[in-house]
Amino acid sequence: REKVEMTKEQRALMKAIVDAYNRHQIPQDVAKKLLQEQYSAEENFLLLTEMATSQVQVLVEFTKNIPGFLSLDREDQIALLKGSTVEAMFLRSAQVFSRKMPNGHTVVLEERIRKSGIPDEFMTPMFNFYKSIGELHMVQEEQAILTAITILMPDRPYVKDHQAVERLQETMLNVLRKLCVLQHPQEQQYFARLLGRLTELRTLSHYHAEMLTSWKMNDHKFTPLLCEIWDVQ
Numbered sequence: 088r089e090k091v092e093m094t095k096e097q098r099a100l101m102k103a104i105v106d107a108y109n110r111h112q113i114p115q116d117v118a119k120k121l122l123q124e125q126y127s128a129e130e131n132f133l134l135l136t137e138m139a140t141s142q143v144q145v146l147v148e149f150t151k152n153i154p155g156f157l158s159l160d161r162e163d164q165i166a167l168l169k170g171s172t173v174e175a176m177f178l179r180s181a182q183v184f185s186r187k188m189p190n191g192h193t194v195v196l197e198e199r200i201r202k203s204g205i206p207d208e209f210m211t212p213m214f215n216f217y218k219s220i221g222e223l224h225m226v227q228e229e230q231a232i233l234t235a236i237t238i239l240m241p242d243r244p245y246v247k248d249h250q251a252v253e254r255l256q257e258t259m260l261n262v263l264r265k266l267c268v269l270q271h272p273q274e275q276q277y278f279a280r281l282l283g284r285l286t287e288l289r290t291l292s293h294y295h296a297e298m299l300t301s302w303k304m305n306d307h308k309f310t311p312l313l314c315e316i317w318d319v320q
């Protein structure tokens with residue numbers, strides 16, 4: 088098999104993405120908060136809206152650092168952000184859930200999430216996704232580039248210049264493909280498995296509006312930003 092090597096440009100691109108990904112982290116660690124105590128459904132809903140609001144801001148900053156993104160048509164930039172935010176939130180949640188934690192913490196975290204107020208019918212698909220992400224043991228470079236690939240999805244609604252987005256995404260996919268071979272040389276199909284998770288992520292994200300409106304509590308209040316992003320109210 089030929090030696091896989093990244094070009095200088097690809098290494099620079101990956102560094103830019105990873106630096107942006109690490110710079111734009113959720114300010115306060117939600118897992119730590121959840122491990123402290125079991126909150127009520129109302130408190131959990133509020134916690135989610137706070138986390139989601141800061142995640143949207145973090146995502147906008149991260150996206151601005153994706154080389155080429157700001158050269159896209161302005162309305163396409165908005166369409167890509169609007170179309171990927173929920174998926175990026177679930178991907179981030181999966182990465183937070185799959186992080187190595189002290190013994191027993193993941194069990195407690197899962198318990199807290201199961202009792203958070205999210206309707207029961209969404210627990211299985213959600214945790215199946217979290218566990219399938221966890222099994223991949225992604226390195227942070229892979230997490231960062233996978234998030235960029237999710238944002239640069241050409242088939243999001245209302246995207247006009249399909250080709251321009253496809254070109255950017257393809258550049259990312261080329262970097263991810265090489266990275267997977269370099270990081271997981273034993274697993275021939277690791278790259279394919281990774282992309283398969285994006286399909287699972289899209290399916291899970293279909294439920295988001297119903298998950299929110301059927302949260303086990305009364306009068307669900309959303310901020311204007313979240314109404315926009317979450318297709319609710």
Ligand SMILES: Cc1cc(Cl)ccc1OCc1nc2ccc(F)cc2n1[C@H](C(=O)NC1CCCCC1)C1CCCCC1
Pocket residue numbers: 113117118121131132134135138139142176177179180181183184199200203205294295296298299
């Ligand atoms: C992302 C998402 C969307 C919808 Cl519609 C419904 C639910 C959801 O996240 C479920 C979910 N899976 C998790 C796994 C690990 C974890 F630490 C927190 C997790 N969360 C929620 C959360 O804070 N997520 C944020 C994580 C950071 C990025 C923005 C989102 C908490 C909110 C408080 C009640 C327990 C669930």
